Amino acid sequence: MSAPDPNNIKVRFAPSPTGYLHVGGARTALFNWLFARRLGGALVLRIEDTDVARSSDEMVEGILTGLRWLGIDWDEGPFFQNQRLDLYRSVSDKLLRSGHAYYCFCTKDELEARRELARGDGRQYKYEGTCRGIVPGEALRRKDAGESCAMRFAAPQDGTTRVEDAVFGQVEFANMEIEDFVLLRSDGQPTYHLSVVCDDIDMAITHVIRGADHLSNTPKQMMIYQALAAPMPVFAHVPLILGTDKSRLSKRHGATSVMAYRDEGIVPQAFRNFLALLGWTPKASPGEKAVEIFRDQEMIAKFSLEDISRSNAVFDRAKLDWFNTEYIRAMPAAELLPLIEQEWAAARIQPDTSDRNGLCTTIDLLKARARNLHDFAVSFAAFFTDEFAIDPAAREKFLADEKVRGLLRELGQRYAGLREFDEGGAEAALRQLAADHDIKAGALINGARVALTGQAVAPSLFAVMVSLGKERTVRRLLAV
RNA sequence: GUCCCCGUCGUCUAGCCGGCCUAGGACAUCGCCCUUUCACGGCGGUAACACGGGUUCAAAUCCCGUCGGGGACGCCA
Numbered sequence: 001m002s003a004p005d006p007n008n009i010k011v012r013f014a015p016s017p018t019g020y021l022h023v024g025g026a027r028t029a030l031f032n033w034l035f036a037r038r039l040g041g042a043l044v045l046r047i048e049d050t051d052v053a054r055s056s057d058e059m060v061e062g063i064l065t066g067l068r069w070l071g072i073d074w075d076e077g078p079f080f081q082n083q084r085l086d087l088y089r090s091v092s093d094k095l096l097r098s099g100h101a102y103y104c105f106c107t108k109d110e111l112e113a114r115r116e117l118a119r120g121d122g123r124q125y126k127y128e129g130t131c132r133g134i135v136p137g138e139a140l141r142r143k144d145a146g147e148s149c150a151m152r153f154a155a156p157q158d159g160t161t162r163v164e165d166a167v168f169g170q171v172e173f174a175n176m177e178i179e180d181f182v183l184l185r186s187d188g189q190p191t192y193h194l195s196v197v198c199d200d201i202d203m204a205i206t207h208v209i210r211g212a213d214h215l216s217n218t219p220k221q222m223m224i225y226q227a228l229a230a231p232m233p234v235f236a237h238v239p240l241i242l243g244t245d246k247s248r249l250s251k252r253h254g255a256t257s258v259m260a261y262r263d264e265g266i267v268p269q270a271f272r273n274f275l276a277l278l279g280w281t282p283k284a285s286p287g288e289k290a291v292e293i294f295r296d297q298e299m300i301a302k303f304s305l306e307d308i309s310r311s312n313a314v315f316d317r318a319k320l321d322w323f324n325t326e327y328i329r330a331m332p333a334a335e336l337l338p339l340i341e342q343e344w345a346a347a348r349i350q351p352d353t354s355d356r357n358g359l360c361t362t363i364d365l366l367k368a369r370a371r372n373l374h375d376f377a378v379s380f381a382a383f384f385t386d387e388f389a390i391d392p393a394a395r396e397k398f399l400a401d402e403k404v405r406g407l408l409r410e411l412g413q414r415y416a417g418l419r420e421f422d423e424g425g426a427e428a429a430l431r432q433l434a435a436d437h438d439i440k441a442g443a444l445i446n447g448a449r450v451a452l453t454g455q456a457v458a459p460s461l462f463a464v465m466v467s468l469g470k471e472r473t474v475r476r477l478l479a480v
Numbered sequence: 481g482u483c484c485c486c487g488u489c490g491u492c493u494a495g496c497c498g499g500c501c502u503a504g505g506a507c508a509u510c511g512c513c514c515u516u517u518c519a520c521g522g523c524g525g526u527a528a529c530a531c532g533g534g535u536u537c538a539a540a541u542c543c544c545g546u547c548g549g550g551g552a553c554g555c556c557a
Contacts, residue, residue: 016557051556108555115554124482124553150555168485177483177553185555192557216484216552239486239550246549274492277506281493284505292492292506309486309493312550316491319507329520369519398517427516445516457518 009041017059021066166236265373333360347377351384394456412477
């Protein structure tokens with residue numbers, strides 16, 4: 001068990017395309033990516049599609065889309081296990097010849113019956129090694145005669161297998177707990193344990209970073225490495241992500257597919273930052289204040305397996321929303337624009353995009369108040385299109401008074417006569433009008449805000465007016 | 481059931497080779513200030529070492545047990 005060559009770091013993300021990229025998988029991918037980028041290693045993407053019946057091309061596409069959305073790129077692959085079956089067969093042959101594996105003729109039904117029996121007695125079932133004693137020649141003869149059989153690994157019956165995990169430390173398993181697991185199904189397809197180990201060896205993976213749900217499988221895989229006399233990778237199991245009730249994250253806790261978060265108006269960088277901090281806390285340099293907002297380079301520079309937590313983490317939507325707010329506020333308008341354009345498309349609004357600079361100025365004005373990308377297509381719609389709805393509650397509160405409406409129309413007329421339309425001039429004209437009619441300026445300000453934006457909440461009113469421009473401001477005031 | 485892992489504010493966590501912890505930060509929450517709305521911002525508050533035994537002058541920190549949660553026990557991955 002020699003240490004991997006530090007100059008040849010290679011990790012992999014190996015999802016199974018039986019579902020979309022979910023948040024747990026995304027975080028595993030992220031940690032692998034962060035680790036590879038930190039150490040200058042390579043990230044391999046490998047699709048584990050040996051369960052043909054449950055895998056689909058659509059899911060593969062969904063996973064790739066999810067990774068790209070998160071900004072996780074890979075250096076090799078995607079490789080598909082289904083195209084590497086020869087490798088698994090040759091390795092299983094080798095295991096068979098060296099006596100580390102044997103053919104098993106027990107049928108699924110027999111196995112199921114025995115499991116059922118054990119359950120009834122309250123015993124744990126473990127394959128009893130029924131076929132282990134069949135001499136190889138006899139087994140081969142039966143197989144050649146057409147008898148259906150699987151191939152099992154002949155697991156050591158005594159001693160212990162110790163996992164040296166980069167996050168969990170030393171974890172020991174008694175070998176007698178481990179049954180002779182299946183390597184090859186009776187249809188010749190490899191099982192997970194065989195294919196991962198074959199690929200991880202063949203692809204020269206140095207660090208296996210994966211979910212903690214695989215920790216108890218690790219001794220089985222280590223046994224295969226040992227039987228093959230192959231160098232052991234470093235294992236690093238990362239704790240799981242839980243729902244708010246501390247049970248495993250599932251649909252009933254909300255979205256589990258990462259693409260759902262794009263659809264919910266989350267900025268990918270924000271999602272990635274949030275995910276990274278779920279189970280990982282970077283070491284703060286002495287005296288440094290703990291910071292939680294990290295852009296790519298900083299996150300990569302700080303990443304380390306040692307700082308990964310051993311306890312499971314609850315997915316906290318409120319904190320994700322906070323990250324989203326922070327990112328929207330901090331990002332340059334030009335970077336936000338493409339994301340916002342997707343929101344417009346989804347909301348079927350078509351702003352005039354010929355004036356990019358003007359658009360960016362408006363986005364800069366609004367972004368401090370946004371909490372979600374949807375805001376740019378919903379509550380801020382009035383800034384980008386004339387087809388916006390007026391919030392009924394806001395209208396009721398600030399535009400119900402006919403006197404106010406009349407004054408707003410008059411304000412529109414005064415604005416129309418202004419040569420220079422800037423914040424100072426717009427404000428002065430409004431305050432003058434209020435004074436002329438002995439009404440509080442606030443009443444006109446609140447009313448104008450609703451008339452101009454359709455909302456009771458918006459940026460500073462006079463900045464809004466300038467952003468909309470004189471022509472639109474006047475038109476909306478006159479129409480009140 | 482068996483094996484493995486985990487257990488600090490509601491949440492993510494710092495601390496955990498014992499004293500510097502009257503347990504720190506962030507999110508959330510509450511209050512005040514700022515203010516043309518809302519947000520931001522500023523200031524302040526509420527809030528945790530699962531429980532029980534040890535060891536020790538001293539335990540969140542070490543040991544044991546209990547309880548709780550999670551994972552694994554498939555010809556799924």
